[in-house]
Amino acid sequence: MGRSGLSWTLPDHPKLPKGKPVAVVVLDGWGEANADQYNCIHVAQTPVMDSLKNGAPEKWRLVKAHGTAVGLPSDDDMGNSEVGHNALGAGRIFAQGAKLVDQALASGKIYEGDGFNYIKESFENGTLHLIGLLSDGGVHSRLDQLQLLLKGASERGAKRIRVHILTDGRDVLDGSSVGFVETLENDLSELRGKGVDAQIASGGGRMYVTMDRYENDWDVVKRGWDAQVLGEAPYKFKSALEAVKTLRAQPNANDQYLPPFVIVDDSGKPVGPVLDGDAVVTINFRADRMVMLAKALEYADFDKFDRVRVPKIRYAGMLQYDGELKLPSIYLVSPPEIDRTSGEYLVKNGIRTFACRQSCVIETVKFGHVTFFWNGNRSGYFDESKEEYVEVPSDSGITFNVAPKMKALEIAEKARDALLSGKFDQVRVNLPNGDMVGHTGDIEATVVACKVADEAVKIILDAVEQVGGIYLVTADHGNAEDMVKRNKSGKPLLDKNGGIQILTSHTLQPVPVAIGGPGLHPGVKFRTDIQTPGLANVAATVMNLHGFEAPSDYETTLIEVADN
Numbered sequence: 038m039g040r041s042g043l044s045w046t047l048p049d050h051p052k053l054p055k056g057k058p059v060a061v062v063v064l065d066g067w068g069e070a071n072a073d074q075y076n077c078i079h080v081a082q083t084p085v086m087d088s089l090k091n092g093a094p095e096k097w098r099l100v101k102a103h104g105t106a107v108g109l110p111s112d113d114d115m116g117n118s119e120v121g122h123n124a125l126g127a128g129r130i131f132a133q134g135a136k137l138v139d140q141a142l143a144s145g146k147i148y149e150g151d152g153f154n155y156i157k158e159s160f161e162n163g164t165l166h167l168i169g170l171l172s173d174g175g176v177h178s179r180l181d182q183l184q185l186l187l188k189g190a191s192e193r194g195a196k197r198i199r200v201h202i203l204t205d206g207r208d209v210l211d212g213s214s215v216g217f218v219e220t221l222e223n224d225l226s227e228l229r230g231k232g233v234d235a236q237i238a239s240g241g242g243r244m245y246v247t248m249d250r251y252e253n254d255w256d257v258v259k260r261g262w263d264a265q266v267l268g269e270a271p272y273k274f275k276s277a278l279e280a281v282k283t284l285r286a287q288p289n290a291n292d293q294y295l296p297p298f299v300i301v302d303d304s305g306k307p308v309g310p311v312l313d314g315d316a317v318v319t320i321n322f323r324a325d326r327m328v329m330l331a332k333a334l335e336y337a338d339f340d341k342f343d344r345v346r347v348p349k350i351r352y353a354g355m356l357q358y359d360g361e362l363k364l365p366s367i368y369l370v371s372p373p374e375i376d377r378t379s380g381e382y383l384v385k386n387g388i389r390t391f392a393c394r395q396s397c398v399i400e401t402v403k404f405g406h407v408t409f410f411w412n413g414n415r416s417g418y419f420d421e422s423k424e425e426y427v428e429v430p431s432d433s434g435i436t437f438n439v440a441p442k443m444k445a446l447e448i449a450e451k452a453r454d455a456l457l458s459g460k461f462d463q464v465r466v467n468l469p470n471g472d473m474v475g476h477t478g479d480i481e482a483t484v485v486a487c488k489v490a491d492e493a494v495k496i497i498l499d500a501v502e503q504v505g506g507i508y509l510v511t512a513d514h515g516n517a518e519d520m521v522k523r524n525k526s527g528k529p530l531l532d533k534n535g536g537i538q539i540l541t542s543h544t545l546q547p548v549p550v551a552i553g554g555p556g557l558h559p560g561v562k563f564r565t566d567i568q569t570p571g572l573a574n575v576a577a578t579v580m581n582l583h584g585f586e587a588p589s590d591y592e593t594t595l596i597e598v599a600d601n
């Protein structure tokens with residue numbers, strides 16, 4: 038028995054054996070959609086994934102990966118890696134950050150908590166700075182939450198407010214930044230009408246300014262720090278609307294990569310550097326792309342870049358972003374408490390875990406996806422002697438449409454080696470191509486990305502074959518299967534020049550789950566009695582494949598075992 042009487046011991050599965058190595062492969066951004074020319078998975082040669090599909094309905098099926106099935110506020114919310122990998126790893130559906138912030142704003146509880154009371158101390162003499170992603174994408178942040186917070190804070194005494202925007206173009210259409218800035222400018226002007234000194238103070242594109250992740254490139258965070266905190270940037274404008282319009286007029290401009298800018302007054306002085314006595318709130322609810330800025334804002338000892346000036350501020354996150362690091366220490370809304378994840382259970386039942394991830398370039402990568410997110414937004418190992426996290430460094434300084442193969446084959450080779458080594462019971466992999474290249478909106482490159490992801494799956498499945506193991510192949514949400522914005526009846530939408538409107542974002546599509554391998558008990562097949570399963574049903578399934586029953590409060594397993 039562990040703390041509060043919790044037993045980590047999982048019951049044995051009545052029919053399935055232990056000891057078969059299991060490969061869990063997550064294709065990032067790989068949904069199921071109608072076959073047409075904007076479905077890059079359909080256009081690409083993907084013989085391996087196609088052959089898995091032939092196993093339907095017993096060994097291949099679809100599950101939901103968006104909306105309420107993964108704890109998002111509504112079924113209009115597309116899936117994303119955080120909620121997708123959370124559900125895959127935790128086996129239960131937790132109300133996610135987006136929903137928790139909605140609830141806290143709607144009930145007003147956000148203004149009663151310690152976090153708000155802490156920043157409020159600065160309202161009398163200081164400025165309230167709000168930093169975050171400006172869009173209604175709902176993956177990292179939402180415009181309507183920012184609008185409510187602006188209203189709520191000003192009604193509760195904030196007299197001087199500065200917003201530091203990050204333009205999106207990744208969860209929403211490229212070019213939509215202009216509209217979002219217009220909306221925000223209107224709101225701020227209304228606040229000014231009520232006597233609040235409220236303005237946008239700085240900005241930049243999310244992938245070039247601030248929102249790096251997994252410590253891939255600290256320069257991204259530094260560019261943001263310089264603009265937001267120091268008030269220094271290569272571009273200076275009188276208004277954010279002028280900034281975004283002018284920067285977008287440059288050749289190859291893209292909302293995701295707009296350069297940093299600051300807004301200056303008539304005398305050329307930045308209107309909103311962060312100063313001693315100010316309050317700062319990072320308004321994103323999603324963790325991964327805020328952790329680095331949170332460290333820069335919070336840590337006294339910090340050597341990732343020269344902060345030049347470290348103002349004495351009251352800093353709160355919209356949420357706490359890392360439960361293990363307790364970062365930030367002060368926050369407005371409590372994060373979902375994702376406990377007792379499948380990884381922790383399996384480690385405590387003697388399963389060794391090998392999570393192979395690729396760290397990406399200019400931004401991301403998904404190193405934390407099958408580790409941090411999988412483990413319930415918890416960094417670090419549960420038990421280092423039983424787990425090994427291998428990072429394959431990504432290309433850096435490029436967008437992935439120029440190198441759409443990324444490191445998929447290297448990831449697959451490392452996974453293969455892990456399987457062949459015999460050291461691991463579970464080899465867990467994220468193949469990022471469909472997602473990372475899909476986000477560039479480059480259809481041709483995304484087709485190449487899907488083809489190579491399929492080749493990577495083959496390498497892993499061949500190794501599973503060699504070791505007599507089991508595989509479970511799935512995805513965290515859709516992306517590459519639909520690259521065009523559509524109307525309600527599914528017809529591609531055109532822009533004013535008659536071109537198609539490229540969809541860079543994730544989708545609402547379901548994702549496949551496929552099982553197989555020589556180690557799979559011959560009687561195992563997908564149940565037909567669960568009507569609308571989602572990603573959260575995968576964890577119990579994987580536990581079964583390891584020979585365990587899942588905890589009783591986990592979403593039910595997808596499989597049953599026929600006697601034969």
Ligand SMILES: O=C(O)[C@@H](CO)OP(=O)(O)O
Binds near residue numbers: 065117118119177326
């Ligand atoms: O890049 C990201 O941050 C998101 C999209 O905003 O993608 P994913 O959820 O796949 O990580």
Ligand SMILES: [Mn+2]
Binds near residue numbers: 066118119513514
């Ligand atoms: Mn993803």
Ligand SMILES: [Mn+2]
Binds near residue numbers: 118476516
């Ligand atoms: Mn993505």
